[in-house]
Amino acid sequence: MNPYSAIQAKLSLSQPLPHTPDWSAAPDFIELIVEHALQAKPEVIVECSSGLTTLVLAQCCQFNQKGCVISLENGEDYAEKTCQQLKEFGLEDYAQVIHAPLEKVALSDNEYDWYSLKTLPEVSIDMLVIDGPPGFIQKNSRYPALPLLLDRFSKQTKVFLDDAARDDEKELVAHWQDEFSGVEHEYLEFERGCSVLDIKKAS
Numbered sequence: 152m153n154p155y156s157a158i159q160a161k162l163s164l165s166q167p168l169p170h171t172p173d174w175s176a177a178p179d180f181i182e183l184i185v186e187h188a189l190q191a192k193p194e195v196i197v198e199c200s201s202g203l204t205t206l207v208l209a210q211c212c213q214f215n216q217k218g219c220v221i222s223l224e225n226g227e228d229y230a231e232k233t234c235q236q237l238k239e240f241g242l243e244d245y246a247q248v249i250h251a252p253l254e255k256v257a258l259s260d261n262e263y264d265w266y267s268l269k270t271l272p273e274v275s276i277d278m279l280v281i282d283g284p285p286g287f288i289q290k291n292s293r294y295p296a297l298p299l300l301l302d303r304f305s306k307q308t309k310v311f312l313d314d315a316a317r318d319d320e321k322e323l324v325a326h327w328q329d330e331f332s333g334v335e336h337e338y339l340e341f342e343r344g345c346s347v348l349d350i351k352k353a354s
């Protein structure tokens with residue numbers, strides 16, 4: 152049985168959701184971000200990595216008749232593939248995939264490869280989904296997301312970090328909590344672990 156069939160039905164999709172075992176976000180994570188997007192109806196959803204997450208979030212925006220997804224994707228071929236899938240689902244008006252090659256960035260005395268933000272539009276982010284870059288490329292691969300995107304957050308931003316059961320993700324969430332104020336964190340015992348952060352900006 153297709154593990155995403157319940158989500159397909161919930162989103163009234165007529166065709167099966169394309170997914171790649173081990174690389175696509177797991178069904179429990181997808182269900183959580185869909186639930187939030189349908190309830191909170193965010194204007195701007197940014198995600199780090201594209202694929203299945205992009206499709207389901209774009210479908211939520213279509214359902215809501217509100218909002219859009221902006222997806223940062225380092226792999227040019229994956230960016231093209233996701234754009235193609237958005238077209239196949241008729242969702243290209245609800246999501247934009249930006250080919251954002253990884254570039255060196257220095258943060259807190261460490262150097263990381265992280266998405267180029269040169270072509271990210273000036274937006275106010277209501278929801279951030281972090282499912283890349285892949286963990287194997289470097290230590291604490293997803294740490295830069297908060298320090299580099301925080302100044303683009305809206306007054307209250309919900310952040311969903313996938314693969315949060317891994318030691319690196321546990322460590323980087325602890326760094327975020329030490330470094331930034333207004334961060335509420337909840338850990339969910341999902342298939343691969345999920346960290347949900349509620350971030351309120353001081354007004």
Ligand SMILES: C[S@@+](CC[C@H](N)C(=O)[O-])C[C@H]1O[C@@H](n2cnc3c(N)ncnc32)[C@H](O)[C@@H]1O
Nearest residue numbers: 171174175176200201202203204226229282283
């Ligand atoms: C964990 S994947 C997540 C993709 C997306 N969020 C989803 O749920 O489908 C993170 C990144 O790995 C890369 N990737 C995707 N599929 C891959 C594969 N089969 N082999 C190697 N890299 C892959 C892409 O650059 C993607 O942005």
